[in-house]
Amino acid sequence: MLRAIIVDDEELSVKRLKSLLSESGEIGACPAFLDPWEAYEFVKANPIDVAFLDISMPEINGMELSGLLQALDDSIHIVFVTGHDEYAVQAFDKSALDYLLKPVTAERLSNTLGRIGKKRRNAVVEPSLTVLLFNGLKIYGQERDNKPLKLRSPKTEELFAFLVCKGAVSREEIIDTLWSGLETDKALKNLNSTLYYIRKALSTSKIDNCILAGRHEIAIDESGVWCDLYEFERLLKQVRLAPEHNAELFKQAEVLYTGELLKGKAYEWASEKTRQLERHYIELLEAAARFHIEMNEPQQSLYYFCEILKLDAIREDIHHEAIRLYAELGRKNEAFRQYRMLEDVLEKELGTKPDSRITRFITKMGE
Template sequence: MLRAIIVDDEELSIKRLKNILIDSGEIEICGMFLNPVEAYEFVKSNPVDVAFLDISMPEINGMKLSGLLFELDASLDVVFVTGHDNYAVQAYDMSAIDYLLKPITTQRMSKTLDKIRKKLRVSSVEPSIAIHLLNGLKLYRRDQNKAQIKLRSPKTEELFAFLVCKRTVSREEIIDTLWSGLEPEKAWKNLNSTLYYVRKAISDNKAVHCIVADRNEIRIDESGVYCDLYELERLIKKIRLAPTNNAELFEQAEALYTGQLLKGKAYEWASAPMRQLEQNYILLLEAAARLHLQRSEPLKSLHYFGEILKLDALREDVSHEMIRLLIELGRRNEALRQYRILEATLQHELGTKPNPSIIDLITS
């Protein structure tokens, strides 16, 4: 069953839509909200497949809310529900899967559910291209040969990386980011020609359909590709929902994170998402270390604390935890070695010394 939320500022409309969806036998209603902010907070920590959003709501309307929800989960399906028919074009510009006019009938809802089922069938097809953005940028065909796909030029690579990272982006934003120094006409021409060469590189592969473009925006259809970044982000989201039950997911995430996002590529626009992803991954490693501490598995905790320090050697609190665990395990020489590493790092980078309480652990 698909998990759905309903957001509408009219309680009667929510009840009617709820009854239709429940009667379909395909939808599980996991939340009903009169307040869009409450719906947004719910989706932050709960998995949702479909959001039925009223468009005309005070403060945060359905259009704005859909954008916020897509930022949380780009795979979420949105169905707009409204009493007015003058929002249709804007609704489809927002990548909505459907647009329903009130009063909604069972017959009309069945067409919406058909669209959702069709999308799910497409999503179930095995992606034929693999995109690796972690520790560099590489594209492979997911066939027996696993041949690497070569892009025409550095700018072609950057455009493709930008599209994959952004998932959905307006043509104006692409031009402002990648061709900001050019005259508008030339910038648009460069975008179109570069996009052509991206598509040509994968044109003998079904993955060409993963790039969906119209006059206003370009997006990546995630169902058409495997991407290590997307997989890692999905794992991080799963772990956040139930961190104490996901020891195996921690291991999967560690295997996926082979290096920084687009490592070796000097893309100015990539620095912020790279830092954000690294911070999210560090939080994941810390959660894994804490989980194994709770389970009395100090060796596994040591491993995850060590991985954190590889990414952020200035984490004095993490070094403290490692030293404490090493001493508890009777590995005092290793604890002292870890302290010396911390001492040298802090002196070199910050001109400071470790907290005296850390050396007290070793000498006590």
């Protein structure tokens, strides 16, 4: 994932470009700045890969800012974004990677990101940090044989998990979520000290700093992190975009989703995300089951339907699918057992009986 910044004094332009970059799936943390000097100070403290710069800005224009940024790090890719095309020659004289005219389109931006990817393809860096959020919270350095990294306190763990889940988040949202009962000044002090202990633990374990801290926003540098949540969300996008679901993608989803998000951690802020991810995982399992039905592979389809019922035992429609597949495979005893399970769960949870159609199916099968 690329680390990027946007610098533009027009809020609507910033919002549009940030949305397009997020949808591309190529960009990790992407702080945006209306003030060029604030952007410059951020880059002094935080490494980035690409800067999307408006040209016409007060005090210091994008051309001047690009020179300052490349003086800090000449590997930063500069992409100028402007509403005027008369700057094109001057922009490329500044060794800009690209020049985008407003309003920027997703197709044109994709070309730009493709050019960046091509330049970086031969310089891939292995992430220095592995974070597992499914089925708990575990943090590892590059040597996965080592024991998980221990953070100083439960609050230190929670802040780290919050940052990883959010990707980029304002300081205001952090204190409103994690220190809502404290006065603002005290909450900010707690945030800064907790952030310090996270960075200290990472540096002690010889892990590159993956936290980008600006004046208003704190972000995780995803290019230095391998996280099961990030991989799972990227896989979801792949499955949704694929015209035909790939069996390999479904297998990858199973490997990644080892249990609910942050299992065992009573983080109220994570509860909705946890439910959402479980819904998405069940949708993937159902898509996998129906994919294998289309491929005339009932055994594999049955497996996925049964996996759904482990997570959502009240899904009567899935019980019906499993019963019919057991019957198709000649496994009548298991079909009857599945029906009895359905009867039990419906009676216990809803006080109802199975749909008459599946009851007739079972009765006919037993004749």
